[in-house]
Each structure stands twice: as structure tokens, then as C-alpha cells.
Amino acid sequence: MRLVAEFEIYCDALPLVEVATTVPEATILLELQFNHGERPLFLVTVTDGSHQPVANALTDAYDVGEWTLIGQAGDTRRYQVIPSLSFEQQLGVHIDDLAGLEALARADAIIERIEVLPDGWRQTGWFATRDAFNEFSAFWQQNADFQLSRLTRDGESEPPGDGLTDQQQEALRTAYELGHFDIPRRASLQEVAAELDISASSVSERLRRAQTRLIEETVATTWPPLPD
Template identity: 40%
Template structure:
């Protein structure tokens, strides 16, 4: 069984974040990363929604990438080649055999928003640990298990709240701290059987007290159950 993870990365030295900050009106996406015989890899980056002058000024002012060059232009969509500056992240060799494939990587002024396929939970954990070892803030937005057969649930199917799950930060009524606690608890194994993380573990990661964490999780789960109850007319209220 594989996994589809949707997550956000933030960090001071993430490539292209300074480019995105220079043209906040544009969409900046990775199209490919190619290995070079020596030195840093080559990025192919697609930009949409800003003038050529503005995009190239942002590339020229950026410290995170160098050697940018226009490859092709189609209207306001352009593809550039560039290279990251600086050395490789610590422990990069640990990901040499990681069975994961990036599906979409969007760069924003705050960091990267990524959707990636993983072979299993072990590979996901290795990737997440690598990010955190290199001081990248890793925030999981969605983790979906998929089968290899016809019964796989596509990650873009409408969710139980009537829209694609990725379209909004959480169910109606759920606060951002509640959503963050719920997603982090799922990521850490709080809901696994057997449980691999305690309330105290999740609280420590969030930087709050166990009591506060417990309250957030209970309220978040209450919102989820209420939304499922409202979305499924086949669930009948209990009558005593």
C-alpha cells in the first residue's frame, strides 16, 4: 500500500523561495530536477502570471539560485533553468534509495507546497526526518493511503465535506490550532493501532500543555464527526 502526502516545507535556505517573494503575483512551480555530472543539480522552473522583466529581476536578485536562463516562453508562462547555490543538504545520501516521487511542487514566499507519492510509511518517515534534520519546518496537510489495485481512492476525490479536501484548511468550524493538532497527531501515530505517540508527545511537538492538546484533539474530532453526520443522511440518530 502506498501513500500520497500533501505537505508544506519552510526554511531559510529553501531554493526559489526568494524568487517567489520577488514576484508574489506569479505562480512558481518545479517542473523537473536533473542531476549534473558535477556540482549542483539543474532545476527547470515554470512561472505564470508575471512579466518576463519582473520574473528575471527576481531571479537576478535571489541568493538561493544562480545561472538562470529562459528555456521557452508561451504567453505569460515561462520555463527557466537554474541551479541552487550552496552545498547539498545534510544527510542527502540517506534519501538515495527513497522510493518517493514528487507529483507537484509549488514555491511560495513562505516555502514549498508539495504533493509526493511514497511507497510506504517507512519511506515517508525517512523523508520527513530528513527535512527536519535540515531545519525545514514540515507541516503535513494530508496523508492518503492508496492501493495498487482498482480499489484505490484517488486523492482528488471529493471529501466528506462536499469539496476537495485540499481546497480548504479544514472542516467548517474547526480552528487552525485544532486542525494542526489533528493532522500532527495523525502524522505522529496517535491514531495508530497500537498507538505510537501519546498526547504528551503531540503536545511537546506543538509546544503546548498536554491538557491543551487533549482539548484541541477532542474538539477537532467532534467537528469531524459532526460533519460526517451532516454529510451522510443514512446515519440515523439514536432513539432511546
Template identity: 35%
Template sequence: MSVLTEFVVPAEEFILHETLRRVSAIHVEIERVVADSEYVTPYFWASGETFESFERALEDDITVESLTVLEEHDDERFYRVSWRQRTGTVGHAVSKLKASILEATSDGKNWFLKLLFPSESSLTEFHDYCENYDLSFQLTRLYESRHPNAFGKYEVTPKQREALVTALDSGYFNVPREVTLGHVAGELDISPNALSTRLRRGHANLITNTLRHDG
């Protein structure tokens, strides 16, 4: 049975450490991570007023292979960045054990991670890996998932799910609509542009994985 966990990890033991050390006035929220044996590619939102400095710091990082700005709004941008994997990091442990990063938020000093492990044994291996490389982490929550497939079945990220459910509960999808996009965005404390993006991406993932049947 899969195991859902929440960890606090020092910034230097995950990704973006050098960049966030140089540019601390940026808030980062990772939406999803694609990882293999060689690269780790996070898709993430960054908010703040120092995007140019943030992007220069990323480009100066010798481990960064590519940087792409996917969406750009007044106060936040959506990025895809590829890093070369390094043995002895939390990111490498996650990809090696085929765990899933469901949420990741940084305050510049620490990363707050929500990880889904495929089994209890993989969580044990993660613990052993971290001990072997003297990696620091604090387990703050641990529970078995009653519905393990629900987290990745439709490829809807936690932020997309939050946006979809909040919009639904608020009456945004009713006909006629009971609230505006701006009202729902205010409940989530994000911009209307960011909410619109999350709703569109969430809808696309749901339709692709429920209504479309190739072959």
C-alpha cells in the same frame, strides 16, 4: 494514504535563492513544478517593477539551464526556468521521493510550501533526508488527504482552482453574467489579465482530463 503538508523552508535551501538575494523586490508564486533526476523546472508568476534585473540575475546563475518568458503583463510575468538538480537540497528531496509541490510562495527570506507526499513513509524519508543533509524546515501543517487524487487528477493548480471557483461563486459563468472579469480579479487581488490566463489554463486542464478520451 497520501499526506498533505505545509512547510516553511529557508530561501537558501530551495530554488531561486541567489536570484532573490540579488533582487529582493520581486514576489514569486510557483504554479507547478516538473522535476526529474537531473532537472527541476518550475513555472511561476513574478510580480514587481524590476523584471530586467530579475532576469539578469537568473541568467547569471550558473545552475540555470534555460529561461523562458511565457506571458508578459504590465505588473507580472509568467516564467519557465530549468535548474540542474543539486543533491542535498529540498528540491532534490521532493523529486527523489516523488512528492508534489502544490503551492510555493517566497517572501525573499523563506519559501512557504504545500507538499503532497504519496505516503506516510515518503514523508518520513523526506524528514530523514533533510536531517542527513542538515536542511532546515518547519512543518506548519500536516493532515491526511481524504481525496488524494483530487489534487492532481485534473492537473488544475491551486491558483487555477481558486480562480475557477471564485468566478463560479460570483456568477461570472452565469448567463447572462452577473459580474465582470475585473470584479472577480478584484476579489482575488490580481490583474484581469492574470485572472483571464488562470481561467483559460484551468479550463484547458479540466477539458483535457475530463472530456477528451484518446483511444
């Protein structure tokens, strides 16, 4: 039975948690490139938060060796990060079972999304069997604070909006409650931004991304394909 799981691992020793703690207003997504030896290359996508505070946080982070800004589109930036520590070096003080940590890399699972939080990681993963998921969750329950948010069978649909980030949900809810979507509109983008204490451009991007996600999950799935 194949499973899809969403969960949080609360451990402040995980890579880039220090960066997320320094710039809590930023949303940080991490991809690991395991074909680069014992120190996998990090591909980091950052939305919200301005570049300079993120750049300073990357420079000062103890677990970052080198970093490069690869590209930017609106408020979204992509960085390539070379870690200064291997996973064993970084987590060895906090995790007794390093052999178990290495075994997780060979498990029948794919972690497709890692969001770095100020106190750990939020992840979405696909697991080939219940045993594979149990092995993964048991390891983190023993070595950190593991909290399961959602577990479904492969192929089961997600409730609309499950794919939104917390910041996107907050932006949508605030804009709705202030009357930004009313006709006539009762609150401007600037007023929503002031309520959230972020820039109008950041609010605009969060709302666009959230609305696009909701359309993809609901309306778009009912449309017939476009003619060639």
C-alpha cells in the same frame, strides 16, 4: 502500503524561496534534474506575474548562478536555472543532519510537484511504504517546519478540486461570487481582475486552467472513449 502525500516545508533557505518572496504574485513550480552532479539543474515553470520582475528576481537571487528563458505560452514561462550552490552549501547552516538530507535522495519516494512559496515549498510526493514516508517527514520535522496537508493510499481518488492551486481556487470563487458565471453574466472578466488586483489575461488563464482541471477530474472521466 503505497502513499500519496501533500505537505508544506517551511524553510526560507530552500532553493528559489528568495525569488518567490520577491515576486509573490507569481506561481513558481520547480523540477529538479538530479543527473547533473551535486548541483541539480532546475527547470522552473512560472505562471502569473510578468517576465521582467521574475527575471530581475532570478538575476538577484543568491542561489541562482545562471538562468535562461526557454519558452513562453501565454502567461506561462519556462526557465532553465543553474544553481550557484549545492544543496549542502545552501542548507548546511540551517540543517544539522546533512547525511540525512543525502539519504532522502535515495528514499523509495518520488516528489512529483514542488511549488515554491515565499516561506518554503509545497510538495506532492509518492511513497512506496509508510516507513519511507515516516523517514521523510521525521527529517523535515526535525530540521524545519513540516505540515502535512493530505495523506492517502495509492489509488484512492482525490476530492474534485484538490489539484487546483490556491490562486486558481481564489479566481474561481471570486468570479462565482461576483456573478461572472451567471446567466446573464453580472460581472465581466475585467471586473473580476480588478477585484483580484491582477490583469484580465491572468484571470482568464487561471479560470481556464481551473475549469480544465475540474472537467478532467469529473465530467471527462465518465465519457466513453472517442472512436478511432
